[in-house]
Amino acid sequence: MVLLFTFLLLNYADKAIVGLAGVEMMDDLDIDAGAFGLVQSAFFWLFAVGAILGGYFVGKVPARWLVGGVALLWTLSLVPMVWSTSFTVLIITRILLGFAEGPSAAMAFGITHTWFAPEKRALPTSIVGAGVAVGPVVAAPVITALITSFDWHAAFAVAAAAGALFVAAWLLLGRDGPEAVGHQQSSIALLPEHVPYRRLLTSGTVIGVAVLFFATFCTAATKISWLPLALRQGSGYDAKTAGWLVSLTYLASAVLMIAFGAVSRAMTKRGASVRVARGLLPCALVGIGGLSTSVWLVPDPGPLQTILLIVGAALVVGAQGVAWSLLSDVVPAKQRGTVIGTIVAFYSMGGIIAPLILGGFVTGASTPLAGYQSGFALLGGILVVAGVVGALLIRPERDVAAFAAADK
Numbered sequence: 021m022v023l024l025f026t027f028l029l030l031n032y033a034d035k036a037i038v039g040l041a042g043v044e045m046m047d048d049l050d051i052d053a054g055a056f057g058l059v060q061s062a063f064f065w066l067f068a069v070g071a072i073l074g075g076y077f078v079g080k081v082p083a084r085w086l087v088g089g090v091a092l093l094w095t096l097s098l099v100p101m102v103w104s105t106s107f108t109v110l111i112i113t114r115i116l117l118g119f120a121e122g123p124s125a126a127m128a129f130g131i132t133h134t135w136f137a138p139e140k141r142a143l144p145t146s147i148v149g150a151g152v153a154v155g156p157v158v159a160a161p162v163i164t165a166l167i168t169s170f171d172w173h174a175a176f177a178v179a180a181a182a183g184a185l186f187v188a189a190w191l192l193l194g195r196d197g198p199e200a201v202g203h204q205q206s207s208i209a210l211l212p213e214h215v216p217y218r219r220l221l222t223s224g225t226v227i228g229v230a231v232l233f234f235a236t237f238c239t240a241a242t243k244i245s246w247l248p249l250a251l252r253q254g255s256g257y258d259a260k261t262a263g264w265l266v267s268l269t270y271l272a273s274a275v276l277m278i279a280f281g282a283v284s285r286a287m288t289k290r291g292a293s294v295r296v297a298r299g300l301l302p303c304a305l306v307g308i309g310g311l312s313t314s315v316w317l318v319p320d321p322g323p324l325q326t327i328l329l330i331v332g333a334a335l336v337v338g339a340q341g342v343a344w345s346l347l348s349d350v351v352p353a354k355q356r357g358t359v360i361g362t363i364v365a366f367y368s369m370g371g372i373i374a375p376l377i378l379g380g381f382v383t384g385a386s387t388p389l390a391g392y393q394s395g396f397a398l399l400g401g402i403l404v405v406a407g408v409v410g411a412l413l414i415r416p417e418r419d420v421a422a423f424a425a426a427d428k
Contacts, residue, residue: 021132021135021144021147021148023186023189023190023193023194024128024131024132024148024151025147025148025150025151025154026151026186026189027087027091027124027127027128027151027186027190028124028125028128028148028149028151028152028155029151029152029154029155029158030091030155030179030182030183030186031094031121031124031151031152031155032151032152032153032155032159032244033155033158033159033163033179033182034094034098034117034121034179034183035063035117035121035155035244036155036159036160036163036244036266037159037163037172037175037176037179038059038060038114038245039060039244039245039246039247039248039249040159040160040163040164040167040175040248040263040266041163041167041172041175042056042245042246042248042249043248043249043252043253043259044167044171044172045110045172048105048172049105049107049110051107052383053379053382053383054379054380054383055107056379057245057375057376057378057379057380058111058376058379059107059110059111059114060114060241060244060245060246060375060379061371061372061373061375061376062111062114062115062118063114063115063117063118063371064118064241064368064369064371064372065115065118065372066115066116066118066119066122067118067119067121067122067364067365067368067371067372068122068364068365068366068368068369069119069122069365070090070118070119070120070121070122070123071122071123071125071126071361071362071364071365071368072122072358072361072362072364072365073122073123073361074086074090074122074123074124074126074127074357074361075123075126075127075130075357075358075359075360075361075362075364075365076357076358076361077123077357078123078126078127078130078131078356078357078358078360078361079130079353079354079356079357080357082195082196083127083131083194083195083196084190084191084194084195086127087127087128087131087190087194088187088190088191088194090120090121090123090124090127091120091183091186091187091190092183092187093116093119093120094116094117094120094121094183095180095183095184095186095187096116097113097116097117097120098113098117098176098179098180098183099176099180100113101113101173101176102173102176102177102180103173122364122365122368123361123364125344125360125364126357126360126361126364127357128148128149128151129145129148129149129344129347129360130356130357130360131196131197132144132145132148132197133145133345133348133353133356134196134197134198134353135197135198136197140285141345141348142281142284142285142288142297142298142341142342142345143278143281143282143284143285144281145281145341145342145344145345146277146278146280146281146282146284146341146342146345147277147278147281147341148341149277149340149341149344150273150274150277150278150341152240152273152277152337152340153270153271153273153274153277153337154270154271154274155270157267157270157271157274159179160248160263160264160266160267160270161263161264161267162175162178163175163178163263164259164260164262164263166178167259168259168260210420210421210423210424211349211350211352211420211423211424212352212423212424213352213354214352214354214355215351215352215355215423217355217358217359219422219423219426220350220351220355220359220423221359221362223350223419223422223423224413224414224415224418224419225299225346225350225413225414225415225416225419226347226350226351226359226363226419227413228299228303228409228410228411228412228413228414229343229346229347229363229410229414230363230366230367231406231409231410231413232302232303232306232339232343232406232407232409232410233340233343233363233364233366233367234366234367234369234370234406235306235310235370235402235403235405235406235407236306236336236337236339236340236367236403236406237367237368237370237371238370238371238373238374238399238402239313239333239336239374239399239402239403240336240337240371241370241371241374241375242374242375242378242395242396242399243269243333245374245375245378246375246378246379246382246392246395247266247269248262248263248266250317250392250396251265251266253382253388253389253392254317254388254389254391254392254393255317255321255325255389256321257321265326265329268326268330269329269330269333269334270333270337272330272333272334273333273334273336273337273338274337275334276334276335276337276338277337277338277340277341278341279338280301280302280305280338280339280341280342281341281342281345283301284297284298284301284342284345287301293417294346294349294416294417295414295415295416295417297342298342298343298345298346298349298416299343299346299410299411299414299415299416300411300414301339301342302339302340302342302343302346302410303339303407303408303410303411303414304407304411305335305336305338305339305407306335306336306339306403306406306407306410307403307404307406307407307408307411308331308335308407309331309332309333309334309335309336309339309403310332310336310399310400310401310402310403310404310405310406310407311332311400311404312328312329312331312332312335312400313332313333313336313396313399313400313403314332314396314397314398314399314400314401314403314404315328315397315400316328316329316332316396317389317392317393317396318393332400336403344360346414346416347359347360347363349416349420350416350419350420350423374399377395377398378391378392378395378396378399381394381395381398382395
């Protein structure tokens, strides 16, 4: 579990580099906000392809080689930016990095589920998923220090070295867990061993989870791409302060992801249904987080703005670990990697669209602050709608009963 946590930590730290170094890279490469949005969007152009391919191989290829291979590929994609100042090279390496990191969630959570029985998966899934938030916590101050002390090329060099060390450690220690054969695959006893993909992917629960993650990933991609710039260009913070504020949002996200995993586990032990403990809980968190996200830039820089920023970011991320564990209740073990990969492919479209939209808002607004305010207000509205839609669609007990009836 520690290695899988580290896997996602490095995964998100790598993505954060361009956002944290955005101002300096825009100056060095002589690009505007629109072109910078294109750079961030490029990461997701093949993300969906990688997610589907990688998800398909989860459970079919030993975890040692699967995770080791994609980690090696993304590490190699970082190397050219250690020296290059070419806009074209930057675009190409971001596309390759996105392809390599696309299946990371499917692999990390799929392998995590092989180590724990269904009723115990919410907390460990949340702990592993917290790597998503801890990655930028570690990366933001380190990358900011490297940029201010050296330059942004140094950040890519350190990230590539860290990736190489992880590959070596994973190949030595990484493996699948004892639940890989599908024993105790769901906490809902009626779940068949195989369900046609047409039924799985059109079930209300899977669609609801996909909608929820599409909205949260729009926000995550925008935060990685634009939050450091919004804090510097919109709120007027210097690079160091912006780096620490970014770290604070991710630290709070990591804490709440683990905390809500524990809350979900406690709700299950006290008799709450799967829908309530692992469905409605993350939907409520996403909706509330959306309200905060939509207004965080309205107050002047200060404590209130910081609180709204942290609450919006942390609640949205905190919901994700619980939502991922829900999939193990409605998707048979041997099909889980493919379904998770498909969901990742779907929500990655938000990663393509959201940075471009926010870049357009900033480019077309009278001031950078006005552009950021409009963009984050739209993102908050998307989160609120997703929370409501998810709550209406996610009904795992009903869907599993329908799968079982069709299997007879």
